[in-house]
Structures are given as C-alpha cells and as structure tokens.
Amino acid sequence: MRKLFAITLAMTPLLACAKLPVVASFSIVADVAREVGGERVDVVSLVAPDQDAHVFQPSPADVRKLAAAKVFVVNGLGFEGWLARLSKSAAFKGLTxxxxxxxxxLAMAEHEEHDDHHGHDHDHGKQDPHAWHNPQNVALYAEAMAAGFAKADPEGAAYYRQRAQAYKAQLLELDGWAAKSFAAIPAERRKVLTSHDAFAYLAARYKLRFMAPQGVSTDAEASAKGVAALIRQVRKEKVSAVFFENMADRRLLDQLSREAGVKVGGKLYSDALSAAPDAATYVQLFKTNVGALVAAMK
Structure with missing residues (x-):
C-alpha cells in the first residue's frame, strides 16, 4: 500500500502539468495559439509552414491527431474547405x-471590383478569409483563443487572459508602426501585384492596392485573357513591384513581371509561416511583409 501511495504521489506533478492538446488548422493560427496558450498547451498544426492550406488534403495521420485533441483551432470564414470533412472523419467531440x-x-465584392480578377472562380463563398493580414483582427483571434482555452481548461483562465492581453498589446504596436510606414508612401505608389488575392485586409487597413492573376484561392487558375488584361492594367497604372509568395508557384508572376516591365520586389508571406527566420512567427511575417512592400513602393 505504501509503495502504491508513493507512486501516486510521484505521478501527481506529471498529471498536474499535463498540457491541453490543441490542433490548429494551419501555421498562422497555430502560432497565435502558442502565444496565447504558452506553457499550458501543446499545439500541433495540420498544415505546416510553407505549405498551402487551400489545397491541403487531410491524411489518416491528421485524422488521428484531431481525434486525440481537446481543442481544434481554425481560422473560419471558409478558409479551410476541408474542415467539416476532417472533423467528421475524426469524430471530433472536443471544442472547436x-x-x-x-x-x-470583407465581402468579396468589396474588393473584387477594384482588383479586376477577370472572372476567376472563388471557393470561399462571399467572405474573404485572409483576415490575419490586419493585426487588429489577429488581436480578435487571440481573444477567441483565450476564451476557448479557458473553457477547456478553467484553471488556466487567468493565465490565458493575461497572455492574450500581452500579445494584443504587441499586435497593436505593430499595427501603429505599419500605419506610419505606409502613410509615408504617396498614395499613387501604393500598388502591388501578387500571386493570388490574399492581401485585401492589409489593403483596406493601410489604403493599399493589390492586383492578382488568381483569386483568393491558389487553386483558382488565371485565364490567358485575364493575364493579358492584368498586364495592360499594370502598365497603365505603373504598379510599383511584383511579389511572389512563399507557398505559391512564381512562374506566372515572373511572366507578368517580364511582359509588364515591372521588377520583382521579392517574396511576401501570405497564407503560411515559413521555416525561414524572417517569417517563423506571425509577428515576424507581418514585419517582413510590410518592410518589403514599403521598400518596393519607395
């Protein structure tokens, strides 16, 4: 009996330190979840850095990961088209x-009319899901996660709330820096061409203009007619630079760059973090994107 009692006492700290198992849909929300959850959570991302969540196909291993989780953190707004299918396959009973x-x-119509997508099909419905390109929205992400983690782990409620508040302060500081940086660029130079239409929230927040040969999803194909029209538009409007994305094929952008006579300004991080240190976290991703855009626009 004494031996059993001793073993039980030895296991108690381990049980108390057990982390909340969290599965995140893709790398950006996974990073925010780690910032909010800190030492109390164990976060696994289904879609890894530098991978494209638009074309992700869950594997049996992903089904097992979700089945073992207590919390499933997703972006929403139709971003994860495979979401319902995966949850059903995993018979997930935890908290989403x-x-x-x-x-x-942002409704698609709010920026489609400005960006001239030339008839692309969009698989996200009427809402643009790329809300994380506005740090003020990511502050809302942090609030939602803090509330969700607290529901799944009530003892950690104050801890999650405190971490979310600290992270939100960092995000709002980042937002202020970006606003000041873009404000120094003349409005007529705030025009950029990217691979797909992922930056409408960044454009709306800081009064920028993005054009893209693809729609909001990377699996939408750009038509030859649409590309030709976009080349004419880029020449006419004197777009500052062309940017390729970390999880997209850059060949179409290289073609547009050559034919429109616009320099390649570098790489932007749109729908995924990266193994590269300049976008290993959301904060680093945002700083890198803003720095690259400002340099090209100047």
Whole structure:
C-alpha cells in the first residue's frame, strides 16, 4: 500500500502539468495559439509552414491527431474547405474555436471590383478569409483563443487572459508602426501585384492596392485573357513591384513581371509561416511583409 501511495504521489506533478492538446488548422493560427496558450498547451498544426492550406488534403495521420485533441483551432470564414470533412472523419467531440468569429469580414465584392480578377472562380463563398493580414483582427483571434482555452481548461483562465492581453498589446504596436510606414508612401505608389488575392485586409487597413492573376484561392487558375488584361492594367497604372509568395508557384508572376516591365520586389508571406527566420512567427511575417512592400513602393 505504501509503495502504491508513493507512486501516486510521484505521478501527481506529471498529471498536474499535463498540457491541453490543441490542433490548429494551419501555421498562422497555430502560432497565435502558442502565444496565447504558452506553457499550458501543446499545439500541433495540420498544415505546416510553407505549405498551402487551400489545397491541403487531410491524411489518416491528421485524422488521428484531431481525434486525440481537446481543442481544434481554425481560422473560419471558409478558409479551410476541408474542415467539416476532417472533423467528421475524426469524430471530433472536443471544442472547436473559430479564431475569426468576431472579425468583420470583407465581402468579396468589396474588393473584387477594384482588383479586376477577370472572372476567376472563388471557393470561399462571399467572405474573404485572409483576415490575419490586419493585426487588429489577429488581436480578435487571440481573444477567441483565450476564451476557448479557458473553457477547456478553467484553471488556466487567468493565465490565458493575461497572455492574450500581452500579445494584443504587441499586435497593436505593430499595427501603429505599419500605419506610419505606409502613410509615408504617396498614395499613387501604393500598388502591388501578387500571386493570388490574399492581401485585401492589409489593403483596406493601410489604403493599399493589390492586383492578382488568381483569386483568393491558389487553386483558382488565371485565364490567358485575364493575364493579358492584368498586364495592360499594370502598365497603365505603373504598379510599383511584383511579389511572389512563399507557398505559391512564381512562374506566372515572373511572366507578368517580364511582359509588364515591372521588377520583382521579392517574396511576401501570405497564407503560411515559413521555416525561414524572417517569417517563423506571425509577428515576424507581418514585419517582413510590410518592410518589403514599403521598400518596393519607395
């Protein structure tokens, strides 16, 4: 009996330190989840850095990961088209936290008419899901995660709330820096060409203009007619630079760059973090994107 009692006492700290198992849909929400959850959570991302969540196909291993989780953190707004299918396959009974639940979404029509997508098909419905390109929205992500983690782990509620508040302060400081940086660029130079239409929230927040040969999803194909029209538009409007994305094929952008006579300004990080140190976290990703855009626009 004494031996059993001793073993039980020895195991108690281990049980107390057991982390909340969290599965995140893709790398950006996984990073925010780690910032909010800290030492109390164990976060696994289904879609890894430098991988494309638009074309992700869950594997049996992913089904097992979700089945073992207590919390599933997703972006929402239709970003993860495979979401319902995966949850059903895993028979997931835990808590699903929709990070963008309180975000005011941009309707596709709000920026389609400005960006001239030339008839692309969009698989996200009427809402643009790329809300994380506005740090103010990511602050809402942090709030949603803190509330969700607290529900799944009530003892950690104060801890999650405190970490979310600290992270939100960092995000709002980042937002202020970006606003000041873009404000120094003349409005007529705030025009950029990217691979796909992922930056509408960045454009709306800082009064930028993005054009793209693809729609909001990387699996939408750009038509030859659409590309030709976009080349004419880029020449006419004197677009500052062409940027390729970390998880997209850059060949179409290289073609546009050559034919429109616009320099390649470098790489932007759109739908995924990267193994590269300049975008290993959301904060680093945002700083890198803003720095690259400002340099090209100048």
């Amino acid at each position: 936290v929709t990070a963008a639940a309180k975000v005011k979404p």
